Amino acid sequence: MEEILENVKKLNIDPYPEKCRRDIPIKEAIENFNKFLKNKKSFWLVGRIMAIRDHGNIIFVDIKDETGKIQAIFKKDFTSNFQIFKDIFNIGDFINIFGQLFLPKTKEKSILVKKFTLLSKALKNFPKEYYKVKDEELLVRCPYLKTIFYDEYKEIFDKRFLIIRFLRELLWSKGFIEVETPILQTHYGGALAKPFKTYLEALNIPLYLRIAPELYLKKMIVGGYEKIFEIGKNFRNEGIDREHNPEFTMMELYYAYCDREGLMKFVEKLLYELVVKFNKFFKKKKISLIEFQGNKIDFKKRWQRIKYLDIIKKYTKLDYFQNSLEDFIRFAKNNNIEFNPKVMTKGKIVDEIFKKLIRPKLIQPTFLIDHPLEISPLAKRNPQDPRLTLRFQGYIGGLEVINAFAELNDPIDQRERFIKESEQIQKGDEEAHPYDETFIEALEYGMPPTAGLGIGIDRLVMILTNSKSLKDVIYFPFVKEK
Numbered sequence: 001m002e003e004i005l006e007n008v009k010k011l012n013i014d015p016y017p018e019k020c021r022r023d024i025p026i027k028e029a030i031e032n033f034n035k036f037l038k039n040k041k042s043f044w045l046v047g048r049i050m051a052i053r054d055h056g057n058i059i060f061v062d063i064k065d066e067t068g069k070i071q072a073i074f075k076k077d078f079t080s081n082f083q084i085f086k087d088i089f090n091i092g093d094f095i096n097i098f099g100q101l102f103l104p105k106t107k108e109k110s111i112l113v114k115k116f117t118l119l120s121k122a123l124k125n126f127p128k129e130y131y132k133v134k135d136e137e138l139l140v141r142c143p144y145l146k147t148i149f150y151d152e153y154k155e156i157f158d159k160r161f162l163i164i165r166f167l168r169e170l171l172w173s174k175g176f177i178e179v180e181t182p183i184l185q186t187h188y189g190g191a192l193a194k195p196f197k198t199y200l201e202a203l204n205i206p207l208y209l210r211i212a213p214e215l216y217l218k219k220m221i222v223g224g225y226e227k228i229f230e231i232g233k234n235f236r237n238e239g240i241d242r243e244h245n246p247e248f249t250m251m252e253l254y255y256a257y258c259d260r261e262g263l264m265k266f267v268e269k270l271l272y273e274l275v276v277k278f279n280k281f282f283k284k285k286k287i288s289l290i291e292f293q294g295n296k297i298d299f300k301k302r303w304q305r306i307k308y309l310d311i312i313k314k315y316t317k318l319d320y321f322q323n324s325l326e327d328f329i330r331f332a333k334n335n336n337i338e339f340n341p342k343v344m345t346k347g348k349i350v351d352e353i354f355k356k357l358i359r360p361k362l363i364q365p366t367f368l369i370d371h372p373l374e375i376s377p378l379a380k381r382n383p384q385d386p387r388l389t390l391r392f393q394g395y396i397g398g399l400e401v402i403n404a405f406a407e408l409n410d411p412i413d414q415r416e417r418f419i420k421e422s423e424q425i426q427k428g429d430e431e432a433h434p435y436d437e438t439f440i441e442a443l444e445y446g447m448p449p450t451a452g453l454g455i456g457i458d459r460l461v462m463i464l465t466n467s468k469s470l471k472d473v474i475y476f477p478f479v480k481e482k
Helices: 002-010 026-031 033-039 082-088 136-141 143-149 151-173 214-222 260-282 308-316 325-334 346-361 411-426 437-444 457-464
Strands: 042-054 058-065 068-075 094-102 110-120 197-200 205-209 227-235 247-256 289-292 295-298 304-307 366-369 385-389 391-396 399-406 450-456
Touching: 002 082, 026 033, 026 042, 026 058, 026 068, 033 094, 042 068, 042 110, 058 094, 068 082, 068 094, 136 143, 143 151, 151 227, 151 247, 151 260, 151 457, 214 227, 214 247, 214 437, 214 450, 247 260, 247 457, 260 289, 260 391, 260 399, 260 450, 289 457, 304 308, 308 346, 308 366, 325 346, 399 457, 411 437, 450 457
Parallel strands: 068 110, 304 366
Antiparallel strands: 042 058, 042 094, 058 068, 094 110, 197 205, 227 247, 247 450, 289 295, 366 391, 391 399, 399 450
16 A cells, blocks of 8 residues: 555655645536537546546546546547556546546547546555445445445435435424434433443443433423424444344424324325425425335325224234233244243233234334333323323334324323333333433423424335335444454
């Protein structure tokens, strides 16, 4: 590597200069090719060298910037310092070129290079573009190689960032304010999950990376805000698979004076508008239909509403309240569904059965409602049956994308539920909800009737981009070290 740099420096060339000149991006040159060709305009372009085809006195070079690719032609009798290009430039280098657009016999839109400068010297050996990168593990560990060589991967991330932008724009247009809450928390909560632990030396206290911003956002509702949302990172110390990454992006939203039914209608409209906006931008069609893993999913239709216990009974033939824990354990074992017997309550084991056996069948947009109290410690009780809650989950393409409820704002009930969850922690359940007196105190000051939800951005992007795994839509997914 040092040898390569020494050869460049011997020619009195800075391998990493600060300044460069760029008159237009490559895409603009291509789109206005005939006009620029006619007026013989010269300009500076920048980009990475993706391929070199050396024919002695003429060299064809593919140069790529973020907007597109163009063929650059270097001629011995036309290009200044022609030999220097041969001596020091390789695939992967960044280059600044100056010249006029040119149409060779092959009719490929090109630029005839008058002069050039080195912008950045690549020290790694780049594969030739037509071979690209075959090593799947290398692509996972070095995701920048994916977006260098595969436009389809870059397009997924372009779509991801625009989906988040579109979602923000829609929420702002509906009167919601984007807020911020702590990522380092003295009390983690808002979900059933195992946290990451850390330590603050300045105050000599343990801290946790947030598993959800929920409790802090509800404190802001107590503080007088009525329509708020946050898009940010959450962290859960869990396994890594097609649907899970320890670091993931969520949008959480809280809507004061809104009930569960009102929030379900709001979600239906929000995602319909998001899909239409997405399709209009990328497909140039104002439609509400997408395709995900071979299934056509229409967001214009009213979402199906299914009671949680009804669908459990349909697929297990067991009644949640009539059958015993042992009945559900037996069913789980017979269907090879894993669970932790030390901390497994009926609610948890039934939820595991649902995730493994039933959830993959929920392809069209579906709301699952009325979950048992013991797996919903932050949701209001259902007045028609206090053993259930006013909770709903949203499923699309077999994935859980939404978790939501009419928020529990009774501090006495919330305290009792926290105590029960704490008992589960004592038994070894690392995912139980911890007791948080600061949240109880906030509720004691009074929180208005509020409906809240979380939307998994990574899974939503998976669905809208028709991707198979979270690894395809998270630029830096977690991978094992070599």
